[in-house]
Amino acid sequence: TVWCDPSLKENSSEVVQPFLMGCGTKEPKITQLCLAAIQRLMSHEVVSEAAAGNIINMLWQLMENGLEELKLLQTVLVLLTTNTIVHDEVLSKAIVLCFRLHFTKDNITNNTAAATVRQVVTVVFERMVAEDEKFKGLTEEPPAVQGNSNRRSVSTLRPSAKDAYMLFQDLCQLVNADAPYWLVGMTEMTRTFGLELLESVLNDFPEVFLQHQEFSFLLKERVCPLVIKLFSPNIKFRQGCGSSASSPAPVEKPYFPICMRLLRVVSVLIKHFYSLLVTECEIFLSLLVKFLDGEKPQWLRAVAVESVHRLCVQPHLLRSFCQSYDMKQHSTKVFRDIVNALGSFIQSLFILPSAGNTSSTSTPGSAQGGPGAAGAGGGLITQAAFEYRGTWIPLMNVSVQGSAKATYLEMLDKVEPPSIPEGYAMSVAFSALLDLVRGITSLIERELSKQEQEAAMREEAEPVSPPQRARCPQDPMAHEVWEEMVNACWCGLLAALSLLLDASTDEAATENILKAELSMASLCGRLGLVTPRDAFITAICKASLPPHYALTILSSNTANLSNKVYSIQGQSVQMVSPSSESHQQVVAVGQPLTAQPQGTVMLTAKNIQCMRTLLNLAHCHGGYLGTSWQLVLATLQHLVWILGLKPSVGGVLKPGRAVEGPSTVLTTAVMTDLPVISNILSRLFESSQYLDDVSLHHLINALCSLSMEAMEMAYGNNKEPSLFAVAKLLETGLVNMDRIEILWRPLTAHLLEVCQHPNARMREWGAEAITSLIKAGLSFKHDPPLSQNQRLQLLLLNPLKELSNVLHADIRQKQLECVLQILQNQGDTLGPGWPLVLGVIGAIRNDQGESLIRTAFQCLQLVVTDFLPTMPCMCLQIVVDVAGSFGLQNQELNISLTSIGLLWNISDYFFQRGEAITEELEREEAVLLRQAQDKGEPLHRPFHPAPPFDCLWLCLYAKLGELCVDPRPAVRKSAGQTMFSTIAAHGTLLQPPTWNIVVWKVLFHLLDCVRKSSTTADKEKIESGGGNILIHHSRDTAEKQWAETWVLTLAGVARIFNTRRYLLQQLGDFFKAWEVLLDHIQSAALSKNNEVSLAALKSFQEILQLVTPIKDTDKLDALAMDVPPVLMESLQVSGPGRPLVRSDSLAERLAQRYGAQPSLPPPGEELDDSALWWSAWNTWYRIGTECTRPPSGGTDKLVFVPSQPFLTALIQIFPALYQHIAGGFSMEDLKKLGVILHGAVSVPISSDSSPFILPSYTEAVLTSLQEAVLTALDVLQKAICVGSENLQVMYPAIFEQLLLFVEFSCKPPQYGKMETKHVANAKYNQAEWVALNYVPFAEQSLEVVVDLYHKTACHKAVINEKVLQNIIKTLRIPLGLKYACPAESTWKLAVSSLLKVLSIGLPVARQQASSGKFDTMWPELANAFEDFLFTKSTPPDNLSIQEFQRNEAVDVQVVQLISTEILPFANFIPKEFVGRIMSMLNKGSIHSQSSSFTEAEMDIRMREEFSKVCFETLLQFSFSNKVSTPQEGYISRMALSVLLQRAQDVLRRYVEDQRLSGRCPLPRQQVTEIIFVLKAISTLMDSLKKTQPENVDGNVWVQVIALYPTLVECITCSSPEVSSALKDALGPFKDFMQPPVSKVQNGES
Helix, strand or coil: CCCCCHHHHHCHHHHHHHHHHHHHCCCHHHHHHHHHHHHHHHHCCCCCHHHHHHHHHHHHHHHHHCCCHHHHHHHHHHHHHHCCCCCHHHHHHHHHHHHHHHCCCCHHHHHHHHHHHHHHHHHHHHHHHHHHHHCCCCCCCCCCCCCCCCCCCCCCCCHHHHHHHHHHHHHHHHHCCCCCCCCCCCCCCCHHHHHHHHHHHHHHCHHHHHHCHHHHHHHHHHHHHHHHHHHHHHHHCCCCCCCCCCCCCCCCCCCHHHHHHHHHHHHHHHHHHCCCCHHHHHHHHHHHHHHCCCCCCHHHHHHHHHHHHHHHCCHHHHHHHHHHHHCCCCCCCHHHHHHHHHHHHHHHHHHCCCCCCHHHCCCHHHHCCHHHHHHHHCCCCCCCEEEECCEEEECCCCCCCCCCCCCHHHCCCCCCCCCCCCCHHHHHHHHHHHHHHHHHHHHHHHHHHHHHHHHHHHHHHCCCCCCCCCCCCCCHHHHHHHHHHHHHHHHHHHHHHHHHHHHECCHHHHHHHHHHHHHHHHHHHHHCCHHHHHHHHHHHHHHHCCCCCCCHHHHHHHHHCCCCCCHHHHHHHHCCCHHHHCCCCEEEEECCCCCCCCCCEEEEHHHHHHHHHHHHHHHHHHHHHHHHHHHHHHHHHHHHHHHCEEECHHHCEEECCCCCCCCCEECHHHHHHHHHHHHHHHHHHHHHHHCCHHHHHHHHHHHHHHHHHHHHHHCCCCCCCCCHHHHHHHHHHHHCHHHHHHHHHHHHHHHHHHHCCCCHHHHHHHHHHHHHHHHHHHHCCCCCCHHHCHHHHHHHHHHHHHHHHCCCHHHHHHHHHHHHHHHHHHHHHCHHHHHHHHHHHHCCCHHHCHHHHHHHHHHHHHHHHHHHHHCCHHHHHHHHHHHHHHHHCCCCHHHHHHHHHHHHHHHHHHHHCHHHHHHHHHHHHHHHHHHHHHHCCCCCCCCCCCCHHHHHHHHHHHHHHHHHCCCCHHHHHHHHHHHHHHHHHHHHHCCHHHHHHHHHHHHHHHHHHHHHHHHHCCCCECCCCCCCCCCCHHHCEHHHHHHHHHHHHHHHHHHHHHHCHHHHHCCCCHHHHHHHHHHHHHHHHCCCCHHHHHHHHHHHHHHHCCCCCCCCCHHHHHHCCCCCHHHHHHHCCCCCCCCCCCCCCHHHHHHHHCCCCCCCCCCCCCCCCHHHHHHHHHHHHHHHHHHHCCCCCCCCCCCCCCCHHHHHHHHHHHHHHHHHHHHHCCHHHHHHHHHHHHHHHHCCEECCCHHHHCCCCCCCCCCHHHHHHHHHHHHHHHHHHHCCHHHHHHHHHHHHHHHHHHHCCCCCCCCCCCCCECHHHCCCCCCCEECCCCHHHHHHHHHHHHHHHHHHCCCHHHHHCCHHHHHHHHHHHHHHHHHHCCCHHHHHHHHHHHHHHHHHHHHHHHHHHHHCCCCCHHHHHHHHHHHHHCCCCCCCCCCCHHHHHHHHHHHHHHHHHHHHHHHHHHHHCCHHHHHHHHHHHHHHHCCCCCCCCCCCCHHHHCCHHHHHHHHHHHHHHHHCCCCCCHHHHHHHHHHHHHHHHHHHHHHHHHHHHHHHHCCCCCCHHHHHHHHHHHHHHHHHHHHHHHCCHHHCCHHHHHHHHHHHHHHHHHHHCCCHHHHHHHHHHHHHHHHHCCCCCCCCCCCCC
């Protein structure tokens, strides 16, 4: 070890000298030792500059002698690296020495020298760098470099820099084959080595050239021209054209080593000094592009492509190109050219088979075992490759992503061009392409993101400023550059990538290509470059679909891409070749989505891969897709279709079976992929929630237009439609609920169109989507909540309403199911949405079928049961309307009926919540009124101006009223019952004025409608009520069914008039209403339907039994049901032990609210009702007149005859009515009544109902009608009894009426011209009319007459109106008929009545004799006696003897009456009358035999008793001393003589006959006659004995005595009866046997 003394360095020359000398010996061993020692010294830095120079000189000599060459190099290296003392010539000499050694013949030396040279050059530049460091900051700017005057030295440079400069300058000289300036002594030099050195300097020390202008100058002036010059052979060379005619000189062939090194230099120049050498680089780059040309040698293209690859991994550089060239006006579009050249290069590899590379032209199968082999054998692993139209190019792994690791640019040792393996160039170009895309996109995106962040921060800092869109960068320049870059490169990239994508057979390669296309598309999207974005997306889309797949949107898009400059590229984009099919594994076969059915299409694994990229694109970059959503979605739709994915809940697509056609075939590989794809698809739409509003709109628009296409396609055929778009619209809507407002309208508007589509499946999904969205929207937790955001709520519900316009039932079904779910889930919070929801429920039509109506009705039921309290009161009216519309629908009767039940429930709800509802309605009303006034319009609302709560009731009543005239009887019945029950139960809540509307608009309107329908109803028989329901015969025509309705309605209205009369009478027009009601009752009563007419009368009865409002509490209980609570409360009378009625009842509170206390009349003051009752009487009279008027026509079977119950009811009304009108009831009215009573009784009944009405003929019973008639008269006469004097004039009329009825016993009344059969002869089953048995009625009437006469005989009117005469006249009929009477009882009753009447009437008549009022009665009475006593009718044959005797006793009674009541008062009685009586008695005493008697009965049938009485009376009268007038005496004397004369004749004839007949007995009659005569003689004798002698006419005595001999002659008769009679006759003669008295003549005895 040597210790270094500082002084040693100063004296180093001396120290080194011996060693130098040692080297000079040229003795190898010594030389080696000396060199080692010198190196040792140098390494200790003890060598001075001078010593160094000496050392170099010595080394030079050794070199020239060729000694220790490696040691020399080592020594030079040590010398230059250990210190910096060697400069200038010494340095240059050292360098030249190394160069010289490089060119020796010895390989080792050669290589070592080369390495040393490289190191030495580096050292020189490193020194300069170090020197610059040392003087950093101290130097002032060096003066500008003047022209290149002195090449030797540059005075401005420091020592190390000067060395470097000289060295670099000489390297250039050497490469250019010029003499060096500084490196003196160079003998030879190669260009390749020179280029390598240049490259290493430029590469390792770029800052030297950038910081020092002298060096920059060298670059510009020396290096670039040199490079361009050296490139020339490569440029001119064309493969295949050896020498051309024009230039005789042979063209220099490109030389691989130089060419390759030049390219390396160019790469370095571009990389480091681009900014200095803009123009030069433009040339270099253009050259590079040219080298890629297909006519250049393969190796040249390979190294060129490697160079291009080096550029492609430097995005900043690419950006600079773009800025410096492409964006300048008159500059070459360098960047564009590079990209296009790469593209063309790739295409040329497919199109031109590479010369000299036979394998690529041979069949792919043979060359590399081919992909086919792999497919077939399955054992081989397929090599990654591209295949296009039979050209097969393998893909090699050439470099790591993002670094350009070159192969041929590194082959510095090769002199001959290497053979390039197949596929190498393609692989590099492919990598370059990918790196290019990766570089550009990541660069621009990085900067974009940075800008967006800055913008965001700026916004935060100053939130006031209008927010700028992040996409508008602050540096517009940067943006322009990016756009230019993309615009420049996209065409070329797309052309190349599409081709590669089509040709790729390797999954990884495909993935890379797709990634590149995807990042380009996304970048274009971000930069807002629509055309390129769409172009890239189109490419991916096309690749996803099977080849030649007809998808218009894509082909039209491709055609728009103006790519005309690059013809090859243009072709390759558009011509997607069929070769694609051959080398791809088919993984799915499915149906194409087209309108016309085609065959199947196949999807390859690559298609699926592309599809996933597409999904990825949409998922990650959806925000930048804008209008190209359409492309993406259209493609996805087709893929989804081919793969057979079908939508399921929420719009998610799930693998489903295809519905028709050759079903989709999927390999297992795809089967496992499908859930993943479907998942990504869903995630894609889920991610739409991260899109901004504009992008979201693009997405929605795209989906809508896709859906429109699908709809177009699905028209007119029943093929399965594509539901992709609809399903995805649903999914998108669901995930964007938080901002649903911005997309709701377009979304739902489109879905509503889908819902109208004729294709059921399409429709169904439209509805599914729209209802799911609505449900989701309502249940979503919006901010602010829906309850505070009514606008949004209505917006959400609106489409639900719109669905009502769709005619398809399945859609309505979905809609209603949705409503049901909404009600179940959100019913409580619907609030302002209620009208809309109710509108939907109520939008039912009859053509919609039952199930729809049933679903809708379920909704309504839910509303009514659960939600009435939660909805705004304004909606209650809608609920009523909707419930009503369900009542009116005619599809489902049960629903109609149930809905009427709902209306009842609703009314109940109104009743219970009345006050709350009233308040809320009034608030709302006030608001509406204000609004209406502001607009200057009247308030439109039904039933205005009634208070709103009343209007609600009126709407309810009006609805029920509509239902009451429904065509279906069951509905009418139910509605009617409900309506009247509600009015009865809740009517108290209405304000009095509202009752006006109820009466006129509701009740009377209803009555009008019902009357009209009933009168026009069809009389056709209805066979059965649908199904197997039997209809009762009383309802088997529409008319009969309407009749029931009429009955119900009328009864209901009448009941309301009855129970609410008090309230109604306070309305102004009660009388008018009363008249109208009576008119209805009248028309119903006169309708030709027994049921209606009878019911009408019942209603009539009901309104007549009205009691004036009660005053005493006892009746409260009884009427509590019917009397309005208001009324009860106002009475406020609490009886003992009765709690006070609650005084704050709802009705009263409402009344207070409206300030109208219901007013009651003060006690004791009745309302004046008479007008009402007279109106009722007139109606009654009209009904009676009409219905009892007999038909005018002939004997038509179809005549309508009122039924008995009807007439009975009619007549029964009279007594009640009379109570109210008694005061003014006049004679005129009585006559009217009489007509009706008479008419009613005359009406016959039809034989088929007679068994029910008529008693069996033998029972003497009155029908209820007859009883009613008598009752009516009874009421009247009782009223007259107690009435005033002037009423009593009506008695005669009543008698007249009753006597008419009495006549019925003998001649039943005629009813028009109708033939009535006697009931006994009628056959029950025939439609005949049967006269009733009037006998009991007539007899009853007669008894009434007798009774009444008994009471009224002495009344003036009765006397004046000759009532007695009329009675007798009437009785004469049955008395005359006697046995001919219809009933035996009649004449018997007539006789007894006559006797009774006479017993009362005769005294009166006698009293009034002088007045002459009874004059006409006497003849009438005489006639009556005569007709009865000497009747023309013969007794019936079957009359028993006892019966005959009883009848005879009656006759006897009559004679006795004459003898007691008439004859004694003969002087008060007209003579003619007495005369007639006498002749009658005479006639009675002379017995005329009748020839019809049997012998046995003869004596009884002769009425002997009667004759005897007559005779006795006659005699008594004859001999009575009371005979007032000679005339009477004469009459009786005459009668007596006639009688005696007759007795004489009979006896004589008898004696004669007796003699003649001998032993034969005489006929019975003759015997009877003789016996009678004998008895008469004995009676006469008795009378004579009793009478005063002076009363007897002498003539009589003569005749009596003259009889005696004749009697004696009879003694011989043989008949014992005659003998005993004879004995009785002869006996009294003894009284005459006395001595004769001396005759006194002339007053003397």
